[in-house]
Amino acid sequence: MLDPRELYTVRPEVKESLVGEQPVMIHLLEGYVDAGQVARQLGEHLRDDFTATELAVFDHDQLHDYRSRRPAMVFDTNTWTSLDDVALVLHKVEDASGRVFLLLTGPEPDTQWNRACAAILGLARDLGVAQLVTAQGVPMGVPHTRPTLVTAHATDPQLAPDNPVWIDRVTVPGSFASMLEFRAGERGLLGRGFVAHVPHYLAPGTYAPAALAALDRVRDATGLDLPPGNLASIATQSLAALEEEVAGDGELGPLVAQLERQYDEMEASERPSVPSVDEIGAAVEQFLAEQDGDEQGEPRGPQR
Numbered sequence: 001m002l003d004p005r006e007l008y009t010v011r012p013e014v015k016e017s018l019v020g021e022q023p024v025m026i027h028l029l030e031g032y033v034d035a036g037q038v039a040r041q042l043g044e045h046l047r048d049d050f051t052a053t054e055l056a057v058f059d060h061d062q063l064h065d066y067r068s069r070r071p072a073m074v075f076d077t078n079t080w081t082s083l084d085d086v087a088l089v090l091h092k093v094e095d096a097s098g099r100v101f102l103l104l105t106g107p108e109p110d111t112q113w114n115r116a117c118a119a120i121l122g123l124a125r126d127l128g129v130a131q132l133v134t135a136q137g138v139p140m141g142v143p144h145t146r147p148t149l150v151t152a153h154a155t156d157p158q159l160a161p162d163n164p165v166w167i168d169r170v171t172v173p174g175s176f177a178s179m180l181e182f183r184a185g186e187r188g189l190l191g192r193g194f195v196a197h198v199p200h201y202l203a204p205g206t207y208a209p210a211a212l213a214a215l216d217r218v219r220d221a222t223g224l225d226l227p228p229g230n231l232a233s234i235a236t237q238s239l240a241a242l243e244e245e246v247a248g249d250g251e252l253g254p255l256v257a258q259l260e261r262q263y264d265e266m267e268a269s270e271r272p273s274v275p276s277v278d279e280i281g282a283a284v285e286q287f288l289a290e291q292d293g294d295e296q297g298e299p300r301g302p303q304r
Contacts, residue, residue: 001118004119005119005122006059007058007059007115007116008058008059008119010056010123011054014055015056019128021100022129023100023102023130024130024133025129025132026103026104026132026133027105027133027177027180028042028043028046028103029106030043030105030106031176032175032177033136033139033175035137035203036196036202036203036205037206038135038198038210038211038214039134039137041206041211042135042214043105045211045215045228045230046093046226049229050226051093053092054089054090055090055102056123057087057088058089058090060088060106060109062111063109063110064109064111068110071083071084071085088107090103090104091103091104095224096225096226101222114183117179117180117183121183121187124184124189125189132180132181132189133191133194133221134177134194135194135195135217135218136195136196136214137196137198137207138195138196138197140197140199142197143199143260143263144202144209144242145256145260146260148209148212150195150196150217151163151195152193152194152195153192153193154190155182155184155185155189155191155192194214194217194221196213196214201252208235212228212232212235
């Protein structure tokens with residue numbers, strides 16, 4: 001393996017300011033299944049609503065397949081006016097109480113996964129990181145009219161008890177975030193994650209209530225002071241708009257009512273039923289097909 005340290009450049013003065021901190025590293029990478037754009041919403045909230053300083057920049061030209069995921073460019077009349085270039089960046093961030101944590105955001109690497117994992121975990125070791133935390137959304141057969149369920153996972157299973165019994169054992173295509181957590185466990189570093197269950201009929205859009213639920217779990221796991229800010233009001237507005245949409249949609253209303261019955265039965269039962277692997281796979285395949293079909297534009301579906 002090529003030297004993982006050659007994948008990134010560190011700002012030494014920012015690294016020096018972290019001596020003795022033992023910060024949490026939150027990693028929220030885009031590109032894998034992320035129903036409701038949970039990871040993207042959290043990444044933007046933590047980067048933009050708190051004090052963030054660039055700590056390390058990865059050489060993403062080595063990790064990104066530009067022909068598979070092309071950056072957006074704007075052409076105006078007779079010239080190119082902007083380029084939305086990709087960047088994988090590690091920030092030093094201060095929460096509302098001034099406590100420091102690290103935030104890794106950007107596209108999931110397309111190549112060199114093992115080397116990229118080694119680079120990130122090497123940085124984590126050098127910076128005294130106490131634990132890695134991530135979050136994402138998955139499409140599930142749940143209604144938006146009920147509290148968002150969240151499935152937890154961790155390198156120490158004792159830290160992820162009392163999960164909603166909707167998924168037992170299943171084999172799925174791996175994500176870079178999942179591999180990073182797995183590799184962290186191999187090195188004895190604690191990794192944790194939270195998966196918000198997003199109503200499958202809202203999965204292609206931006207679903208703020210799921211991001212808010214994931215933020216709550218991240219806050220509880222890390223002890224960081226992370227007020228929801230505008231995310232809470234956006235979630236409230238999204239649910240209000242959905243109520244109007246359901247009331248005026250002859251197909252969506254019955255679907256939501258059916259999901260409500262299933263959800264309530266699961267909550268009331270001491271032995272809740274688990275969807276079959278085929279049902280879970282069908283929901284994920286539909287979500288991926290919708291994303292692939294609209295790769296060059298905005299995700300389809302209600303934008304919340």
